[in-house]
Amino acid sequence: LHEHPEVFRRYPLVPVHGVPLMEPIAQQWGPIENFEARPDDLLISTYPKAGTTWMQEIVDLIYAGGDIEKARRAPTYVRIPFLEICSPPPLPSGVDTLVNAPSPRVIKTHLPFQLVPKSFLKNKCKIIYVARNAKDNLVSYFFFDRMNLTQPEPGPWDGYVKKFMEGEVAWGSWYDHVRLYWDEMANHRILYVFYEDMKEDLTREIRRLMDFLEVDLPEDVVQKITHHTSFQVMKDNPMSNYSTFPDALFDKKISPFMRKGEVGDWKNYFTVAQREIFDADYELKMKGTTLRFRDVL
Ligand code: A3P
Numbered sequence: 450l451h452e453h454p455e456v457f458r459r460y461p462l463v464p465v466h467g468v469p470l471m472e473p474i475a476q477q478w479g480p481i482e483n484f485e486a487r488p489d490d491l492l493i494s495t496y497p498k499a500g501t502t503w504m505q506e507i508v509d510l511i512y513a514g515g516d517i518e519k520a521r522r523a524p525t526y527v528r529i530p531f532l533e534i535c536s537p538p539p540l541p542s543g544v545d546t547l548v549n550a551p552s553p554r555v556i557k558t559h560l561p562f563q564l565v566p567k568s569f570l571k572n573k574c575k576i577i578y579v580a581r582n583a584k585d586n587l588v589s590y591f592f593f594d595r596m597n598l599t600q601p602e603p604g605p606w607d608g609y610v611k612k613f614m615e616g617e618v619a620w621g622s623w624y625d626h627v628r629l630y631w632d633e634m635a636n637h638r639i640l641y642v643f644y645e646d647m648k649e650d651l652t653r654e655i656r657r658l659m660d661f662l663e664v665d666l667p668e669d670v671v672q673k674i675t676h677h678t679s680f681q682v683m684k685d686n687p688m689s690n691y692s693t694f695p696d697a698l699f700d701k702k703i704s705p706f707m708r709k710g711e712v713g714d715w716k717n718y719f720t721v722a723q724r725e726i727f728d729a730d731y732e733l734k735m736k737g738t739t740l741r742f743r744d745v746l
Contacts, residue, residue, distance in 0.1 A: 450540070457599050466563070476535070485568050486571075487553075487574075488573065489554075491662070492569055493529065498593055510674045511658060517677055526691075563629065570637060578630040580627045580740075581643070582712070584719060590613065590618065596703040599698060601619070640657070642657070655671055680707065680710035694706075
């Protein structure tokens, strides 16, 4: 990453089966679509900025039996590769990295359910999905798009709210993303986790994850994992805070990766008028689903 800063630039979005993805991903779509999953692969799936990194740290620690030193062996993106990530050569793609990774693999993706490689479903792989309420997710994405120098320019706040509502951001519509994984819980091994629930009672959610992963750990280890995955500890941990990413990729002077980590931060950014328009549109887009978030209306 540090050896080739010249490959990073703000890539345009190119639709793949109707979903806007960063250009290098669209250009190398074939190997992603044909990725060969193994039955013991675990997929961590999220819409960008829903709490992916948080979940990655928790899962890595559960698999490590709470061994903090083991979880510090490498940065998040090395420990748990990002399935669809592609930079222009010479950087290896997510698929290149994963093909050579030993089992059991834990894999990160932001792909909406309909674009998840079919081999994951054929192999009945477990999927952990993290969802975060729309307005906080949007605010987090706005700051991320400013500092991530490979994402399109977010432009001014007001325009960004509209882009998010129209799904004109990388990985497409938040609404479709959260809804489809929710629906597909009926057909696949998906554990649906809410960011807001993790904020409310992290230990409870860690226990849910352990059940799903069929891992049993003593109470003191569960408490250790809870502590190690708190916002402040992760923010201070170079292996989980993305400080190891070069500035040509993440400009931390614009915004840190571990920004605020709160529920309801949207109240600091939405005007009353923006909120009214957003909420009315939300009602329409979320009509007919049983999926409910807190702190939305
Ligand atoms: P904010 O921008 O609201 O602070 P992702 O990993 O999907 O990119 O999500 C990043 C968001 O999750 C950021 O939100 C980040 O601060 C938050 N986050 C990461 N680790 C967290 C933790 N341990 N507790 C709470 N929020 C966390």
